[in-house]
Amino acid sequence: MNTAIASRYTAEYQTIASSLPGQTLPWLRALRAEALAQFAEQGFPSPREEEWRYTNVSGIEKKLFAPSADITVGDINTDWLKSYQIENAWVLVLVNGHFSAEFSVLTDLPEAVSVMSMADALAKQPAQVEKYLGLAASQSEHGFIAFNTAWFSDGLFVHVPSKLVLDRPIQLLHIVTGDDAMATTRNIIIADEMAEAKVIETFVGNDSAYLTASVTEVFVGQNADLTLYKMQSESEKAYHFGGSYIKQARDARFTHHNFAFGGLLARSDIHADLDHASECELNGLYLGIKRQHIDNHTRINHLKPYAISRELYKGVLDDRARGVFQGRVIVAIDAQKTDSQMNNRNLLLSDDAEADTKPQLEIYADDVKCGHGVTVGQLDEKSIFYLQSRCVDEETARNMLTFAFANEMVDKVKIRGLHDMILEQLLTRFPQEGVNKEWL
Amino acid sequence: MLSIKDLTVNVNDKQILKGINLEIKAGEIHAIMGPNGSGKSTLSHVLSGKAGYTVTGGTATYQGKDLLEMAPEIRAREGVFLAFQYPVEIPGVSNIYLLKAALNSIRKHNGQPEVDAMDFLTLVKEKVRLLEMDEKFLYRAVNEGFSGGEKKRNEILQMAILEPKLCIMDETDSGLDIDALKIVAEGVNSLRSPERSFVMVTHYQRLLDYIKPDFVHVLAHGQIVKSGGPELALELEEKGYNWVEDNQAAA
Numbered sequence: 113m114n115t116a117i118a119s120r121y122t123a124e125y126q127t128i129a130s131s132l133p134g135q136t137l138p139w140l141r142a143l144r145a146e147a148l149a150q151f152a153e154q155g156f157p158s159p160r161e162e163e164w165r166y167t168n169v170s171g172i173e174k175k176l177f178a179p180s181a182d183i184t185v186g187d188i189n190t191d192w193l194k195s196y197q198i199e200n201a202w203v204l205v206l207v208n209g210h211f212s213a214e215f216s217v218l219t220d221l222p223e224a225v226s227v228m229s230m231a232d233a234l235a236k237q238p239a240q241v242e243k244y245l246g247l248a249a250s251q252s253e254h255g256f257i258a259f260n261t262a263w264f265s266d267g268l269f270v271h272v273p274s275k276l277v278l279d280r281p282i283q284l285l286h287i288v289t290g291d292d293a294m295a296t297t298r299n300i301i302i303a304d305e306m307a308e309a310k311v312i313e314t315f316v317g318n319d320s321a322y323l324t325a326s327v328t329e330v331f332v333g334q335n336a337d338l339t340l341y342k343m344q345s346e347s348e349k350a351y352h353f354g355g356s357y358i359k360q361a362r363d364a365r366f367t368h369h370n371f372a373f374g375g376l377l378a379r380s381d382i383h384a385d386l387d388h389a390s391e392c393e394l395n396g397l398y399l400g401i402k403r404q405h406i407d408n409h410t411r412i413n414h415l416k417p418y419a420i421s422r423e424l425y426k427g428v429l430d431d432r433a434r435g436v437f438q439g440r441v442i443v444a445i446d447a448q449k450t451d452s453q454m455n456n457r458n459l460l461l462s463d464d465a466e467a468d469t470k471p472q473l474e475i476y477a478d479d480v481k482c483g484h485g486v487t488v489g490q491l492d493e494k495s496i497f498y499l500q501s502r503c504v505d506e507e508t509a510r511n512m513l514t515f516a517f518a519n520e521m522v523d524k525v526k527i528r529g530l531h532d533m534i535l536e537q538l539l540t541r542f543p544q545e546g547v548n549k550e551w552l
Numbered sequence: 553m554l555s556i557k558d559l560t561v562n563v564n565d566k567q568i569l570k571g572i573n574l575e576i577k578a579g580e581i582h583a584i585m586g587p588n589g590s591g592k593s594t595l596s597h598v599l600s601g602k603a604g605y606t607v608t609g610g611t612a613t614y615q616g617k618d619l620l621e622m623a624p625e626i627r628a629r630e631g632v633f634l635a636f637q638y639p640v641e642i643p644g645v646s647n648i649y650l651l652k653a654a655l656n657s658i659r660k661h662n663g664q665p666e667v668d669a670m671d672f673l674t675l676v677k678e679k680v681r682l683l684e685m686d687e688k689f690l691y692r693a694v695n696e697g698f699s700g701g702e703k704k705r706n707e708i709l710q711m712a713i714l715e716p717k718l719c720i721m722d723e724t725d726s727g728l729d730i731d732a733l734k735i736v737a738e739g740v741n742s743l744r745s746p747e748r749s750f751v752m753v754t755h756y757q758r759l760l761d762y763i764k765p766d767f768v769h770v771l772a773h774g775q776i777v778k779s780g781g782p783e784l785a786l787e788l789e790e791k792g793y794n795w796v797e798d799n800q801a802a803a
Binding site for chain 2: 492493494495497498499500501502503504505506508512513515516517518519520523548550551552
């Protein structure tokens, strides 16, 4: 089955290969060819693979998504598009996987900083791209990564040189329009020694059944500090794969905020490799309604001593939605004094909603502090009574508490414009009388 | 204000309250004292409508209405306020949001429009100053990470803003050091009025050093075994609960 799908895509590939960026670069041509062969062999991941056991992507396999060269925004209203642009950010817009200069805002960048499309980076600084592409995301991991390497049509390239602190965030706004369209994008974010930056990935689309397949590789240099935000608000018919693969150098700090709201089927990978005394914080919020399937797969690799990792993922699942959390923490034999804490909490709002949670600790060192906690449940009755005793009726109390449960994660976002946008998304899930936004 | 007659209550088929009779008039402060397990907390929970208690007999009439028939939020909107022994932490909901939601629920219940945002802020800030609290408290999540004293002060702040008619204080002094206790007591005293009544449920007499009750009732084994003036609390402090329990046994 998988191989048949793969060969359909492989055949299709030949027709567009020449239009892909960087095809004049022999190393990239070779890398893409290798990835294509890998994908032909792997196909898309299957639930038989342990890392995909709760997520069946056969819905993707039933369709043949095609790359779209259309970078007009189709029926998307530009006001709508602008509503997703973060104020005061440098914004790089990708429409159907291609850079849109029209909607991007890349003026006034500090001279030493690179923020450009991947196609641009391949044209202007191919050696930099060659050095990093594929370094954090392993092709053999699963079919989506190989697929992405073979097909990527563009992406975001960010390089912040050492000791530079960016005072404005960088936003990637990823838009897909049209049924059966696919957007395959590859991003590289590099923060050199002691640099500081905040990067936002925003995934949106019009109301159609498309596929997003995005891979982001992140390199946080020694003592650098990088925060990556992801807000996925894809169409309710869309398929989303978005992987972030992070390499942290000694003393590097990395924080990830993952807001998974949209998509019929959405999967995020967040995999980080931690060097000596580095710090990694992973936060996540997934909201599922109707028949949504939202999968979050995190892996934190403590490779060296003294690194700290903190992870908190929260899910709110209603109707027949299904949420998946697989969190792996691996502590290598050399990684003594590792300090790691992983938590996953789920609220089930309906009898038909489902949460699958699988925290995994694999500890090979003997002097470490590692913990994990998981809850799947309903709202706390004590809290409901407390609110009732403060004049709030039971249904409103339930709405308030559900909102509060989720809002704790939104409150961690310190970029005002992004915070408000995510809050707005969250509020659409609640009736006005449940959560009065004028009072927030 | 509140008239309780022959109230009997079961928890898990076990009778906890065995016929309570209590008359509380407007403006009065009643202290209900008793040893652990006497049914003090059950009484305050039943009056505020907490689930898990079965009323098997008797009545509680509040301002001429059947209190026990009302949902907890209706009791609250009608002016019954329970100050919790252990106020609940609600991460993600700010104090000011809860205060606004509560106040507007009362206003809606009384057929009044929503409170004006500026008026509300003025009101809240005035009360915050009165209770010597930091304004930052308003924007923090409800009780989250608050010390014991801060939580109790927050209960009093809510009380000051919602202006209830009947305040039920459940073990307000528990977990408070003497300074926090004084601040809380001052807050309560400042809320005393001829229209407002208080029921103070407490194990120890020390709270009553700071909030002078009009009446003291001793609860033992689910019944009020002795009632009197403030001097009864001092007598209890001196002689211990065994004194009334022994009297009851003798009777």
